[in-house]
Amino acid sequence: MKNTDRYKKNLIVSTGKNKTYASESVKSIIYSTDPRDFGQVKKSIPCQDACPAHTNIPGYIRCIHEKRFGRAYELNRLANILPGVLGRICSRPCELYCRHGEPDLGKPVSICSLKRSAADFKSPMHRILEGLYSPSGKKVAVIGAGPAGLGAAHELSVLGHKAVIYEAFEKPGGMLMYGIPDFRLPRNVLMLEIENILRLGVELKTGVKVGTDVSLDSLLSDYDAVVIATGCTMPNRLGAPGEDLEHVYSGVRFMEQVNNGETPYVGKNVMVIGDGFTAMDCARSAVRLGAAEVKVNIRKTEEYMPIDDQEKHEVKFEKIRFYSLVDTKRIIGEKGKVTGIEFLRTKLEYSPNPPYRNAVPIENSEFILPADSVIVAIGQQPFPGEISGKIEQNGARILTRESGFSTSITGLFATGDCASGASNVITAIANGRKCAVDVDEFLIGRKRKIHVVRLESVDNTDRDRAYDFIKRTPMNTLDFDQRVSQRSNEVEKGYNEEQAAQESKRCYLCSLKYEIDTTACIYCSACIDVAPRDCIKMIQDVSMNPDGSFGHYTETRNWNNVSAIAIDNERCIRCGQCYEVCPMDCISVTKTERIELNIEE
Amino acid sequence: MPKNDHYVIIGNGPAGNLAADTLRDSDPDARITIVSNESMTYYYRHKLTEFIKGKAREEDLTVRPYSVYKDKNIRLRLGQQVDKIDPNKKIIYLKHMETVSYTKLIIATGASPRALPSVSNFSKCLNVLSTYSDALAQIPMINKNKTFLVLGGDIISFKFIRMLKDMGKEVTTLLYSEAFWPFSLEADMAQQVKKSLSDKGVTVISDDHIKSVKKSGEAFDIVTEKGLNQSFDSVYSFLGMIPNIRFILGSGIDTDRGILVDDHLKTNFDDVYAAGDCAQIYNPDMKSYWLSIGWNNAKIQGTLAAQNLLGAHKVINPAPQKILEVEGLKINTSWWESF
Ligand SMILES: Cc1cc2nc3c(=O)[nH]c(=O)nc-3n(C[C@H](O)[C@H](O)[C@H](O)COP(=O)(O)OP(=O)(O)OC[C@H]3O[C@@H](n4cnc5c(N)ncnc54)[C@H](O)[C@@H]3O)c2cc1C
Numbered sequence: 001m002k003n004t005d006r007y008k009k010n011l012i013v014s015t016g017k018n019k020t021y022a023s024e025s026v027k028s029i030i031y032s033t034d035p036r037d038f039g040q041v042k043k044s045i046p047c048q049d050a051c052p053a054h055t056n057i058p059g060y061i062r063c064i065h066e067k068r069f070g071r072a073y074e075l076n077r078l079a080n081i082l083p084g085v086l087g088r089i090c091s092r093p094c095e096l097y098c099r100h101g102e103p104d105l106g107k108p109v110s111i112c113s114l115k116r117s118a119a120d121f122k123s124p125m126h127r128i129l130e131g132l133y134s135p136s137g138k139k140v141a142v143i144g145a146g147p148a149g150l151g152a153a154h155e156l157s158v159l160g161h162k163a164v165i166y167e168a169f170e171k172p173g174g175m176l177m178y179g180i181p182d183f184r185l186p187r188n189v190l191m192l193e194i195e196n197i198l199r200l201g202v203e204l205k206t207g208v209k210v211g212t213d214v215s216l217d218s219l220l221s222d223y224d225a226v227v228i229a230t231g232c233t234m235p236n237r238l239g240a241p242g243e244d245l246e247h248v249y250s251g252v253r254f255m256e257q258v259n260n261g262e263t264p265y266v267g268k269n270v271m272v273i274g275d276g277f278t279a280m281d282c283a284r285s286a287v288r289l290g291a292a293e294v295k296v297n298i299r300k301t302e303e304y305m306p307i308d309d310q311e312k313h314e315v316k317f318e319k320i321r322f323y324s325l326v327d328t329k330r331i332i333g334e335k336g337k338v339t340g341i342e343f344l345r346t347k348l349e350y351s352p353n354p355p356y357r358n359a360v361p362i363e364n365s366e367f368i369l370p371a372d373s374v375i376v377a378i379g380q381q382p383f384p385g386e387i388s389g390k391i392e393q394n395g396a397r398i399l400t401r402e403s404g405f406s407t408s409i410t411g412l413f414a415t416g417d418c419a420s421g422a423s424n425v426i427t428a429i430a431n432g433r434k435c436a437v438d439v440d441e442f443l444i445g446r447k448r449k450i451h452v453v454r455l456e457s458v459d460n461t462d463r464d465r466a467y468d469f470i471k472r473t474p475m476n477t478l479d480f481d482q483r484v485s486q487r488s489n490e491v492e493k494g495y496n497e498e499q500a501a502q503e504s505k506r507c508y509l510c511s512l513k514y515e516i517d518t519t520a521c522i523y524c525s526a527c528i529d530v531a532p533r534d535c536i537k538m539i540q541d542v543s544m545n546p547d548g549s550f551g552h553y554t555e556t557r558n559w560n561n562v563s564a565i566a567i568d569n570e571r572c573i574r575c576g577q578c579y580e581v582c583p584m585d586c587i588s589v590t591k592t593e594r595i596e597l598n599i600e601e
Numbered sequence: 602m603p604k605n606d607h608y609v610i611i612g613n614g615p616a617g618n619l620a621a622d623t624l625r626d627s628d629p630d631a632r633i634t635i636v637s638n639e640s641m642t643y644y645y646r647h648k649l650t651e652f653i654k655g656k657a658r659e660e661d662l663t664v665r666p667y668s669v670y671k672d673k674n675i676r677l678r679l680g681q682q683v684d685k686i687d688p689n690k691k692i693i694y695l696k697h698m699e700t701v702s703y704t705k706l707i708i709a710t711g712a713s714p715r716a717l718p719s720v721s722n723f724s725k726c727l728n729v730l731s732t733y734s735d736a737l738a739q740i741p742m743i744n745k746n747k748t749f750l751v752l753g754g755d756i757i758s759f760k761f762i763r764m765l766k767d768m769g770k771e772v773t774t775l776l777y778s779e780a781f782w783p784f785s786l787e788a789d790m791a792q793q794v795k796k797s798l799s800d801k802g803v804t805v806i807s808d809d810h811i812k813s814v815k816k817s818g819e820a821f822d823i824v825t826e827k828g829l830n831q832s833f834d835s836v837y838s839f840l841g842m843i844p845n846i847r848f849i850l851g852s853g854i855d856t857d858r859g860i861l862v863d864d865h866l867k868t869n870f871d872d873v874y875a876a877g878d879c880a881q882i883y884n885p886d887m888k889s890y891w892l893s894i895g896w897n898n899a900k901i902q903g904t905l906a907a908q909n910l911l912g913a914h915k916v917i918n919p920a921p922q923k924i925l926e927v928e929g930l931k932i933n934t935s936w937w938e939s940f
């Protein structure tokens with residue numbers, strides 16, 4: 001059978017019949033496990049697919065539009081448990097893929113800042129929702145109270161197990177508490193959201209270092225399962241002479257001191273080496289510690305820095321300079337104290353597969369710049385240290401089974417940065433939760449939760465074409481004086497309600513799937529005439545993806561070859577124009593959502 | 602063998618025009634196109650201040666009238682903004698959705714006034730002057746207004762201040778010594794500048810920064826960090842220039858502060874060269890990267906980029922050094938032409 005025939009057949013067959021694969025209008029709500037529906041959702045909602053926790057982004061943005069902030073917050077919490085935190089510091093992988101950011105469509109929706117708005121404007125002490133399972137009587141130890149450990153403990157508690165977290169530091173949060181500075185993440189916001197986890201019955205033991213204060217073996221014998229979530233706490237070394245001089249810091253240790261309320265010496269002239277989150281936090285903290293001139297030295301150029309434009313803007317606003325195309329040759333000192341850095345200039349060199357740029361030092365290009373202090377923030381690695389023992393490792397990382405989180409020791413699991421290598425908060429949370437589901441299956445012996453696609457036919461596009469031309473709302477921030485006068489002043493002020501409402505209109509609501517019923521279509525092409533881009537296609541043939549969903553469309557301009565007219569949901573910006581103009585009412589809109597369901601209900 | 606080369610040059614300043622001439626001289630039949638977002642043919646930017654004063658007419662600004670392009674068979678597309686380059690497909694995308702294919706490309710897009718992050722909160726209230734259309738639009742306003750604040754962070758500001766004084770305006774300038782462009786103003790130099798400007802009747806503020814600029818009625822209220830609170834009819838910002846490279850980001854052509862080129866002015870793509878104010882070059886003598894600035898460097902680079910694009914292997918050197926005198930300072934410079 002030709003693919004187009006199958007396409008048509010599908011359209012016909014699924015009409016009115018109780019078939020889970022819904023490729024046409026669905027009159028009632030259907031929960032589908034058909035891989036083709038997952039394939040369709042994946043392609044249609046690029047932001048949700050890019051979010052490691054698969055947060056229902058269009059869903060919560062729509063709630064913000066309706067001013068249902070509490071609901072927007074809970075939709076977030078379902079997937080990522082720390083919305084107020086993430087709304088401030090998430091690395092925003094979703095925004096890179098937002099359809100609104102495609103060429104000629106403007107800038108991505110401020111997905112992250114809207115998440116913060118949900119947290120800011122929900123009513124105080126609003127009702128939180130948890131789908132709790134009854135107690136299993138099983139006990140699980142979680143090592144590390146960073147985002148991964150918190151995510152795992154939360155999900156384990158929901159699933160009815162007793163989770164006990166062992167944390168070496170005095171306070172929970174991991175890098176949220178000891179890495180990220182409070183001017184980006186106020187600690188009351190962090191602690192409130194951690195409390196929401198602890199109140200499920202999670203026990204938190206802080207100031208206990210596993211391996212030193214209590215052995216891994218004793219945990220393994222005292223608990224039904226153990227999850228290691230110890231993060232990446234060991235700084236990478238530069239490997240250049242002078243690294244051990246006084247006033248040379250590693251990024252993580254420097255931030256640890258700053259976040260403990262200490263004031264490490266920085267002097268007037270600070271050199272930061274590195275281009276990631278940690279380097280930016282160190283540079284910005286140095287400004288707040290009184291440095292007059294702070295340079296962030298990077299080997300490549302700004303374009304290749306792994307941080308987003310907003311962060312770059314804030315850094316520059318604080319009078320920090322990016323000093324690009326330089327490589328550290330050595331750190332220079334006098335009487336044991338740092339006085340400067342000798343650099344080499346670098347040039348970019350192309351390397352194919354995948355396309356990438358290397359920074360190559362230029363010969364004889366040495367030059368020296370003075371420095372009162374140097375902060376080396378070039379990444380960190382896991383430090384399983386005393387707890388590693390007999391566990392198989394992959395370099396410094398704890399080796400986990402390819403498809404999951406179990407380690408070489410039965411009942412011992414690992415998740416977060418200690419297993420994946422340094423990542424980001426949302427990845428760590430997502431992996432923490434997934435790991436808990438693996439642990440649950442290990443303890444209970446069966447799967448209890450599944451993902452399904454919820455399909456609901458709707459008769460409203462929920463949008464106005466004018467929304468497409470609204471510009472991305474910039475973040476409100478403090479001016480420079482307020483930032484430095486008190487180092488804990490939060491720099492980003494969040495949107496006000498009106499700004500949040502305005503920004504929420506920008507979302508195309510990609511979860512709405514537009515389809516043309518080819519059996520009713522009279523091929524008048526009225527929809528094509530009003531379409532804002534090449535979203536509606538006259539197709540000759542269509543290929544199939546491995547999951548069975550429709551793949552690439554072979555288009556034709558010759559009416560004799562047209563076998564169907566179809567909406568390409570990867571191109572559609574859900575403007576609703578075709579829906580309004582169709583004389584035969586053959587365009588349908590279906591809300592498609594990926595959700596988690598309990599199998600046993 | 603017939604040649605099918607289409608040389609496209611983006612930018613119609615000195616670098617772009619010298620490149621076009623060089624290409625035409627050695628390849629009489631080639632298709633040559635210059636694309637520029639300005640509407641004026643090749644003109645002298647440094648004469649804009651004379652133009653505003655009414656001392657120079659449009660003809661006096663013009664380096665090259667349209668007829669010369671016609672005689673040289675150089676296709677001039679004015680008022681057309683290049684939005685994107687695809688160096689793999691060798692296509693440039695114009696803002697009005699048209700595409701132009703090239704076989705060889707020279708980017709000579711110059712530089713624009715820089716908006717320092719510290720002024721971003723009120724950049725809407727600041728005027729800049731760098732093009733003919735800026736000047737044209739601002740003449741009525743400059744004629745009408747009496748009091749001017751000039752954020753003096755670059756060498757061009759001096760010329761503008763002098764123009765205002767010649768026109769009998771009241772001028773206050775805030776000297777940005779530490780962020781001065783294109784050289785840093787050491788304390789003694791700043792002192793000389795201050796004296797020279799004060800002697801001309803300009804009020805000079807130094808060691809202070811703008812905190813806020815707010816529009817109130819027709820005027821602008823200024824507050825500085827040290828507490829100065831004053832109202833001006835208009836506020837001008839001269840805080841240096843930055844290369845026009847935004848439209849290149851993400852294309853695969855490497856950029857830093859400018860477009861990164863080797864000492865032959867070639868980018869990381871074999872058929873794409875860059876010249877003039879937009880180019881950034883490693884200079885082994887300075888052991889540093891260097892952004893070309895100034896009229897003469899643009900001419901030299903435009904010529905050399907075209908020669909190398911045609912197969913020569915010439916290495917770029919900055920223009921020869923000369924003494925430049927501005928506001929009491931004598932500077933040894935290879936980057937600025939005194940006119
Ligand atoms: C300065 C800095 C800024 C960052 N900024 C961002 C950002 O803006 N956005 C973003 O997405 N990501 C950011 N990151 C990365 C992010 O913080 C990490 O990817 C994330 O925290 C990893 O989570 P985790 O739970 O795996 O590990 P961690 O957060 O590192 O938590 C591990 C926890 O385990 C504890 N632990 C370790 N060993 C033991 C032991 N033997 N016994 C008991 N407890 C132990 C540690 O004390 C720690 O609390 C930043 C990182 C740093 C360092």
Ligand SMILES: Cc1cc2nc3c(=O)[nH]c(=O)nc-3n(C[C@H](O)[C@H](O)[C@H](O)COP(=O)(O)OP(=O)(O)OC[C@H]3O[C@@H](n4cnc5c(N)ncnc54)[C@H](O)[C@@H]3O)c2cc1C
Binds near residue numbers: 638647682878
């Ligand atoms: C007010 C003023 C006074 C000056 N005085 C002096 C002086 O006294 N001495 C001196 O040596 N120098 C002076 N300069 C600097 C001098 O004008 C420049 O160095 C010189 O013009 C640089 O030449 P260029 O060819 O590299 O670029 P430009 O002359 O800047 O030409 C680049 C052209 O490309 C166009 N363009 C940019 N982006 C695009 C795009 N995406 N699509 C299409 N077109 C684009 C620009 O609009 C511009 O027309 C002055 C500059 C100004 C603004």
Ligand code: SF4
Binds near residue numbers: 045047057099109111
């Ligand atoms: S427009 Fe909305 S739903 Fe679509 S990708 Fe962007 S944020 Fe997601």
Ligand code: SF4
Binds near residue numbers: 531532573574
């Ligand atoms: S709603 Fe219809 S017209 Fe609008 S973008 Fe989608 S398919 Fe095109």
